[in-house]
Amino acid sequence: MHKFFTWNNLDQLYNMIPSAIFTVNTNRIITSINDKAANLFGYSAEEIVGRSCTEFCYGPCCSHCRLFDDSVPKPASGEGIIKTRSGLVRIILKNIDLLRDNDGAIIGGIETFEDITERKKTEEALAESEERYRTLFERTASPILVTDTKGNYIDCNEAACQFLEISRAELLTLNVRDLLPKGWEKRPQAHKILWKTEGVIEAEYLIKNRIKIMELTVTPAIWQGKAVVFGVGKDITERKQAEEKMRRMAYYDSLTGLPNRAFFKEKLTAAIIKSRSKKQKLAILFLDLDRFKTVNDIMGHDVGDQLLKDVAKRLKKRVGKGRVVARLSGDEFIILLPNVGRIEDVRKFAEDVCENLRKPFTIAGRNFHVTTSIGITVFPDNGEDTKTLLKNADIAMYKAKEQGGNSYEVYTFAMNEMAMAKLELENSLRAALERHEFTLFYQPQVHGMTGEIVGMEALIRWKHPEKGLISPAEFIPVAEETGLIVPIGEWVLYTACMQNKYWQQKGYAPIRVAVNLSARQFQQRNLVSMIARVLKQTGLDPNYLELEITESVAMQNLENTIKLVKQLKDLGVHISIDDFGTGYASLSYLKLFPPIDTLKIDRSFVRDISQNPRNASDALVATMIVLAKNLKLKVVAEGVENEKQLKFLLERQCDEFQGFFFGKPVPAKEFEQFLTRQPFKMEFIDDRAGEF
Structure with missing residues (x-):
C-alpha cells in the first residue's frame, strides 16, 4: 500500500466517500470533483474542473486554502463559506490534506467537506435563545434559584443574590439547607423545596441573623440535560412582618406580651376537643389580682x-x-393546664401560684405586695365547652375574692346558684330606677353642746316588689361593680337636695343633708358639673349640702382627690371624710387637702368604747378628736348607741353625733318629727331618747 494518494486511484475513491470531495493542484486549480461536490455547487463536474477553487469561495480565501504558501505545507481543517450557482451562500466544514507523487513531492491537495448551513442556523438560533434566556434570567426583578436534585445551588440571578445578600460564586458552593433557619426542614411545606415537589411555598432564609421570607414557585425541570428544580421567588418579608404584627395585635396583649382572650379561647377549644377524644381532663385557673386598682390609682x-x-x-x-x-383584661389572667390527673395536683399548682405572687415586686426602688384570687374549673366536671368553663371559673374566682382574696376556690354548682342570684339582683337593680323602687331614709345628726338636730344623712333603701326592703349592704356592692351606682348616686343626690329644699320651703329650720359619694362616682369626669347641675335644678343652697368621701376612696388617687375636693369646695358645698380610721391614711395626709370641714369617726371604733384607759379603741378615738381639733376640723361620731359612748365622746368634746341612740334612719315623712321636736338634753340622758 502506498503511503500517499496518487492520481491513478482518485477516480475510484470519489464515489466511495460519502462527503463532497475535490482535488486541486498547487495553483489551486480544481483537477477533479465528485458528483456530491458538484451538486452542492450547482454545476456539472465538467464546468468546475479547470477553474480555481477561489471562484467558489465567498469572500477572501479561507486560511486553510493558503497551505501551499507556507514554507512547510501541512494539512488543515475548518469552516468555510461557498456560493452556489444560484447565488446561495452555504457554510461548509472542510478538511484539506496534501497530495504527493511517488517520490513524496507535493503535487496538490484533496478537500473533503460537508454542508453545515442548517446545523449552523440551528446553533445560532439556540445561542440566540440562550442569550435571550440569560438576559431575561439576569434582568428580571424576581429572584430565580436553580438547584440540582440534591438541593445544591447550580445557578441564580442577580435579584436572588441581592435578596440573599450573597455573591453568586459563594451561593453556588451552598446547599438549600445552608440558608434555612434551624428546624425549617421539619415544617410540612419544606419538602417542596428540598424534594422537588411542584407548588408555591413560603421559604424562610436566615440572612445575617435576620429572617427573610420568599414566596417561591417551585418547578422541577430538565435543564442542560440535567434534572433540576427552578424556584422563581418574590420577597414577601415586609408583608409577612405586617401580617405577624396584625396577628400579634389580634392574639397577643400589647402590654405584657402574653396571649390574649381570643388566643386563649382558640387554644382552650382545641384542648377540649383533644381531651374529649383522649378521655383526659384539663383545668382552667382564672386569676384576678387583689387590690391592684389601689396600687394603680x-x-x-x-x-x-x-x-x-x-x-x-x-x-x-x-x-x-x-x-x-394569657391576660384577659385589666388585672385578670388565665392559665390552661392540659391533661391533668387529680384535682389535688391542680390545687397544689394554684397554691404555688398564690405563693409565687405573694413575694414582693420591686419597681422604681419600692416594694409592692400583690396577692391573687383564683377560680378553678375542670373539664368535663365543671363544663364541657369553652363558654361554660370560663363562666364557672369566673364565678369561682369571685368566690375566692369574697373570702378575702389571696386564695383559690374550685367551682361547685352551689356557686352557680349564688351567681345566678347575684345576676338576678343585678337585673332587678337595673329596672329599679325606672320603676321608682328606691327611696331615701334620713338619720339625724345632733349637736354635742345644744342637742339640736343640725344635720341629717341621706341613706338609700330599695323597696323590692317581691323581696321587700333590701339592705344597701346587699345591693350597693353590685351597683358599684356594674357601674349602676353612677345613675343611682345621681338620683340619691337629686332626691336628697330636693327633699331638703322642700323642708326649707315648708318653714323648717335649714339644716345640712349629707350624701355619700361612691368610689365609682368619684372617678367620674363630670362629677363636679353633675353636682352643680343638681344644685341648680333643685335650688338648694350649696351651704346645706355635705358630700361624704370615704377614707379609702380619698386615698386611692391622692392627686386627683385634692383636685376634686378643691373644685367641690369652690361650689360652696361642705366636705367630710367618712369612716375615718378604717383605711391606711393618717391625719397628716389631711393637711394636703384644700380645707375640708368634717371628720367622721367610724362606728367600729365607737362601738368598742369601754371607758377603760387601757382600751385601744378609747385611746384611738381620743387621739382622733384631739388631732382633728388641732386641724380645726369638726368631728362627728357615727354609730352612737348608748349613754356610755355618748358620755365618753362628750367628755372629749366631740362636736356632733349620729346613731341609734338619737334615732334610726327613717323615711322622709317620719323624719319631719325630728324637725319639729325639742333639742335633745345632752346634760341628762335616759333610754327614751332612742325612741325618736
Whole structure:
C-alpha cells in the first residue's frame, strides 16, 4: 500500500466517500470533483474542473486554502463559506490534506467537506435563545434559584443574590439547607423545596441573623440535560412582618406580651376537643389580682403597667412549656393546664401560684405586695365547652375574692346558684330606677353642746316588689361593680337636695343633708358639673349640702382627690371624710387637702368604747378628736348607741353625733318629727331618747 494518494486511484475513491470531495493542484486549480461536490455547487463536474477553487469561495480565501504558501505545507481543517450557482451562500466544514507523487513531492491537495448551513442556523438560533434566556434570567426583578436534585445551588440571578445578600460564586458552593433557619426542614411545606415537589411555598432564609421570607414557585425541570428544580421567588418579608404584627395585635396583649382572650379561647377549644377524644381532663385557673386598682390609682398607671408586666413574667415562668397563660383584661389572667390527673395536683399548682405572687415586686426602688384570687374549673366536671368553663371559673374566682382574696376556690354548682342570684339582683337593680323602687331614709345628726338636730344623712333603701326592703349592704356592692351606682348616686343626690329644699320651703329650720359619694362616682369626669347641675335644678343652697368621701376612696388617687375636693369646695358645698380610721391614711395626709370641714369617726371604733384607759379603741378615738381639733376640723361620731359612748365622746368634746341612740334612719315623712321636736338634753340622758 502506498503511503500517499496518487492520481491513478482518485477516480475510484470519489464515489466511495460519502462527503463532497475535490482535488486541486498547487495553483489551486480544481483537477477533479465528485458528483456530491458538484451538486452542492450547482454545476456539472465538467464546468468546475479547470477553474480555481477561489471562484467558489465567498469572500477572501479561507486560511486553510493558503497551505501551499507556507514554507512547510501541512494539512488543515475548518469552516468555510461557498456560493452556489444560484447565488446561495452555504457554510461548509472542510478538511484539506496534501497530495504527493511517488517520490513524496507535493503535487496538490484533496478537500473533503460537508454542508453545515442548517446545523449552523440551528446553533445560532439556540445561542440566540440562550442569550435571550440569560438576559431575561439576569434582568428580571424576581429572584430565580436553580438547584440540582440534591438541593445544591447550580445557578441564580442577580435579584436572588441581592435578596440573599450573597455573591453568586459563594451561593453556588451552598446547599438549600445552608440558608434555612434551624428546624425549617421539619415544617410540612419544606419538602417542596428540598424534594422537588411542584407548588408555591413560603421559604424562610436566615440572612445575617435576620429572617427573610420568599414566596417561591417551585418547578422541577430538565435543564442542560440535567434534572433540576427552578424556584422563581418574590420577597414577601415586609408583608409577612405586617401580617405577624396584625396577628400579634389580634392574639397577643400589647402590654405584657402574653396571649390574649381570643388566643386563649382558640387554644382552650382545641384542648377540649383533644381531651374529649383522649378521655383526659384539663383545668382552667382564672386569676384576678387583689387590690391592684389601689396600687394603680395611688402610684399611677406607669407603676401599675410595670406591675402587670412583672406579674406576667412570673406567671409565664411558673407555668412553663406545654401550658398556656394569657391576660384577659385589666388585672385578670388565665392559665390552661392540659391533661391533668387529680384535682389535688391542680390545687397544689394554684397554691404555688398564690405563693409565687405573694413575694414582693420591686419597681422604681419600692416594694409592692400583690396577692391573687383564683377560680378553678375542670373539664368535663365543671363544663364541657369553652363558654361554660370560663363562666364557672369566673364565678369561682369571685368566690375566692369574697373570702378575702389571696386564695383559690374550685367551682361547685352551689356557686352557680349564688351567681345566678347575684345576676338576678343585678337585673332587678337595673329596672329599679325606672320603676321608682328606691327611696331615701334620713338619720339625724345632733349637736354635742345644744342637742339640736343640725344635720341629717341621706341613706338609700330599695323597696323590692317581691323581696321587700333590701339592705344597701346587699345591693350597693353590685351597683358599684356594674357601674349602676353612677345613675343611682345621681338620683340619691337629686332626691336628697330636693327633699331638703322642700323642708326649707315648708318653714323648717335649714339644716345640712349629707350624701355619700361612691368610689365609682368619684372617678367620674363630670362629677363636679353633675353636682352643680343638681344644685341648680333643685335650688338648694350649696351651704346645706355635705358630700361624704370615704377614707379609702380619698386615698386611692391622692392627686386627683385634692383636685376634686378643691373644685367641690369652690361650689360652696361642705366636705367630710367618712369612716375615718378604717383605711391606711393618717391625719397628716389631711393637711394636703384644700380645707375640708368634717371628720367622721367610724362606728367600729365607737362601738368598742369601754371607758377603760387601757382600751385601744378609747385611746384611738381620743387621739382622733384631739388631732382633728388641732386641724380645726369638726368631728362627728357615727354609730352612737348608748349613754356610755355618748358620755365618753362628750367628755372629749366631740362636736356632733349620729346613731341609734338619737334615732334610726327613717323615711322622709317620719323624719319631719325630728324637725319639729325639742333639742335633745345632752346634760341628762335616759333610754327614751332612742325612741325618736
